[in-house]
Amino acid sequence: MTATTTVTTTATTSAAAAVTGVGVVLPGLNEPGGLRHGPVAGADPVDPAALIGKKGLRFKDRATQLGLCMAAAALTDAGLLGPRGLLVPGDRVGVVVSSNLGNADTVCRAVATIAEENTGALSPMDTPNASSNIIASEIAIRFGLRGPNLTVCNGVTSGLDALRWARLTLRSGRADHMVVAGVEPDNDVTRRLTGARMVDGGAAVVVSRTDAAGAAAPRVLLGPSFRTEKLPDCVAALADAVPGPAREAAAGLWLGPDPSAVPPGGETADLSGWGDCSGALGLLHCATAVAWADSGRTEPVYALLGGAGGEASGTVWIPVERAA
Structure with a gap:
């Protein structure tokens, strides 16, 4: 049998979707212009409390805290978030998060606790963080985003696949704007699982329908x-x-x-x-x-x-x- 290669495309021309806001959260960098220059020498790890305040961060894992920071930056950059909250209807804004190892530390900690003690020893404040969609859920709760909510964690292609899902959601008419975040934490668990130092941060963008009201220019x-x-x-x-x-x-x-x-x-x-x-x-x-x-x-x-x-x-x- 002869093998064939199938190419699947979500559009044959420029789609009616555009990036209207961006938020970068990396050690020593909070804007996209410096990405191509590489890491900032001697930069301290990102301090989420310094970016969005301490309120609501307690009991959140590292990846969720970082995701909240980049989502806030992207929504603000897109003109959708003001000092008093969201400036557009929340049911027209959705979330897609790409993270392959985001809550691996919480999951491993929970498994170790159960193995060493029992399920009753699990912290009721920490247990929700073991859910694979915790980052996307917390972003939605924090900013009142009631549109479709998805998490993509399918390996190396995950980030671009998340953008494709956001675009499909916009084309379906289920949302006017989608917050798309890609985040990975750096800790002992992620280093042990990958054998590498992780980025400890990432980026988020707002992808909007080009005919949607309320967003910044594409x-x-x-x-x-x-x-x-x-x-x-x-x-x-x-x-x-x-x-x-x-x-x-x-x-x-x-x-x-x-x-x-x-x-x-x-x-x-x-x-x-x-x-x-x-x-x-x-x-x-x-x-x-x-x-x-x-x-x-x-x-x-x-x-x-x-x-x-x-x-x-x-x-x-x-x-x-x-x-x-």
């Missing part, structure tokens, strides 16, 4: 999105994704793939210096695309996640033309 448009069986097929699909003059033989910024896989004319950027980003990487790519557009660059940004021998997910962001 920063970048979400172009075509692909999911393929193999990485090279996704590279080829992305290279052909942007029609007309904007494409220019795939010129632009490529995030994620090996530099040797980038078509001629493309620039590359590597975010690996921040540590193992896991589920946060796709959202850090999106924040980098916003920074690229904010700097005045008009070429598309292509992001790709996946392994050479496995499934891949890719997305194109197209900078919005700004008036002179």
Whole structure:
């Protein structure tokens, strides 16, 4: 039997969805412009209380605290959150979180407690943190977001897949805005499980329908999105994704793939210096695309996640033309 490769796309033209807000939460960095320059030497770990206040952070795990910080920053940047709360109807704002190891420390601690003692020894304040959707749930509760609420934790492609789910939710008409956050904590448990230092932070964006009221002006448009069986097929699909003059033989910024896989004319950027980003990487790519557009660059940004021998997910962001 001859193997075939299927390319699945969520759109064949630029979708009616755009990034309208971004929040970056990393040691020493709280805006997307510095992502490509790598970690800030000597920076202290992020202090969530200094960013959003101590109220409501007690008993929250590290990943949830970081997720709340980046969601607050993205909602504020998008013009949806003011000093007195949400400025648009909460039932029209949803949440998608990408995190593969977000609450692994809580889960491991709970399992150890049960093994060493019994279920009665579990802390009633800590137990809710063992739920796999705790980050998305707490973001929704904190900011009154009553739209669809999802968590994606499917490995290396998780961040870009979360953006695809947000876009599909907008296209279905179930929401006008989606907060999409990618976050991973750095602790003894995550280091033991991965064998690497984790990013201890991440990024969130607000993706809005371009016809929705109440949001800030679009920063970048979400172009075509692909999911393929193999990485090279996704590279080829992305290279052909942007029609007309904007494409220019795939010129632009490529995030994620090996530099040797980038078509001629493309620039590359590597975010690996921040540590193992896991589920946060796709959202850090999106924040980098916003920074690229904010700097005045008009070429598309292509992001790709996946392994050479496995499934891949890719997305194109197209900078919005700004008036002179």
